[in-house]
Amino acid sequence: LHSCSALVYRQHGPHYDTLRMEKWALPAVGQHCVRLKMLAAPVNPADINMLQGTYPILPPFPAVGGNEGVGEVVEVGSEVTCFSPGDWVIPVDAGFGTWRTEVVCDTADVIKVPSDITLLGAATIGVNPCTAYRMLHDFEHLQPGDTVIQNGGNSAVGQAVIQIAAAMGVKTISVIRDRPNRQDLVEELMLMGADYVVTEEALQSSEMEAIFKKVPKPKLGLNCVGGQSGGLLLSHLDDGATLVTYGGMAKKPLLLPAKVLIFRNITLRGFWMTQWKRNTRRDPHLLQSMVSSLCDLVREGRLSPPRCIPVPFHHYRDALEGTLQAHQRKHV
Ligand code: NDP
Structure with missing residues (x-):
């Protein structure tokens, strides 16, 4: 044997x-x-x-x-x-x-x-590409030209989201944490097909307005992190959009502003492969x-x-x- x-x-x-x-x-x-x-x-x-x-x-x-x-x-x-x-x-x-x-x-x-x-x-x-694939297909009917926003943009799932979305013609806004060699990471993700790579800080700046002059507000948000980072994704979603939480890397509860649910009709979902x-x-x-x-x-x-x-x-x-x-x- x-x-x-x-x-x-x-x-x-x-x-x-x-x-x-x-x-x-x-x-x-x-x-x-x-x-x-x-x-x-x-x-x-x-x-x-x-x-x-x-x-x-x-x-x-x-x-x-x-x-x-x-x-x-x-x-x-x-x-x-x-x-x-x-x-x-x-x-x-x-x-x-x-x-x-x-x-x-x-x-x-x-x-x-x-x-x-x-x-x-x-x-x-x-695991990770399958998770990205399902989240891009099962929650919103995404068409070429639509936008998805995600945090943990450089995670294994995030990288798969960038690449699968690019193959679908869907634009991605990927949020990463700031770091000394940020530009290297931004370039790496852009080479994979990322459309916009922004820091968590940029989510609270005018950088986002400039992006939304070029692409529509996201129909879908993908939350790998939770905490404040997840809450900031919510504020950039289109009215009626869906935020799918699949990870909790920050180990902090999702910060959920009441106005997002009351006035913007956002749907919160979770996904487990x-x-x-x-x-x-x-x-x-x-x-x-x-x-x-x-x-x-x-x-x-x-x-x-x-x-x-x-x-x-x-x-x-x-x-x-x-x-x-x-x-x-x-x-x-
Ligand atoms: P990776 O190890 O590839 O990446 C981890 C990511 O989390 C990096 O982007 C890292 O950013 C970020 N991160 C770590 N700590 C923090 C923090 N405190 N605040 C903000 N960001 C942080 O992970 P995977 O892609 O393999 O998995 C990512 C998450 O998705 C995990 O929580 C995992 O359990 C979950 N997952 C869930 C699935 C499901 O079915 N629901 C399936 C697959 C994964 P940085 O580079 O800045 O450190």
Whole structure:
């Protein structure tokens, strides 16, 4: 029988020191199962929240870390016809435990991605670009020329929003936090197809009036941050627009001016990719067709993964340390 190395945790804690590299025996590959060799897996904010025990779904202990990643099929069960060795697959649901070298799973737990896209593109397609895609399609009927405003503009989701919106002909206003090397970041996002990149401070300045002379007020706002930043997005939305909250990076409640709800008829919604995937589990082609469209954008060079620092699996501490530090960054 085969075995794998896995990053396992048996308790929650504020840091990643609850993770242990363990050798696990793999079960035999059942009739409807596949054995995967994991090729690459990212560290997302939700992975950290799961380790900390603060995420709304928590896998039972002993748990393997990681929710996203790409694996290569290396063995298929006797009844499996939809996958062949060499295929690349990504998990359908959260809690898969991607931080391991190999895994045996049911065929229903993974979907295929083309293996002619970049490895990093495939490893990071299932969460952030899918979230961006759904938020751009499911809340407002956006047409070419419409505008979307978002904070966390440089987050992985924000970068996907910029690129998918550009492919749809939808204009984006992306809000970032000020920083010493701001111009470099602005240029990087503009190269991805961003139309306007502004700081949180600019949301309270005349810079916005100048922008709204060129593009219509946004029908859709995407809130990654919460707190005052989310509140400032609201004040720039068009009447009747929708603000979708999908992240709470500032760890502060959304500042919600009463006048926005009373006089401007703004709708507040939330989005959770995990729930969408669970709701559509009976209709797997919905996920498959979204992932295919996103992979087409990756192949065409119109959707690039966020800048990643690839780290060998056994140097996992570096990856986790880097992620935690990035989340604690203040810039001032
Ligand atoms: P990244 O790690 O790529 O980016 C984090 C972003 O948050 C950066 O833009 C960072 O800005 C910003 N940020 C961090 N701290 C603060 C703060 N105190 N105030 C303002 N901005 C801050 O994250 P992801 O794109 O992977 O995820 C972003 C958020 O979206 C997370 O909360 C994540 O959990 C959530 N998410 C939700 C999903 C859903 O289904 N609802 C799916 C995917 C992600 P800076 O560069 O200035 O530090």
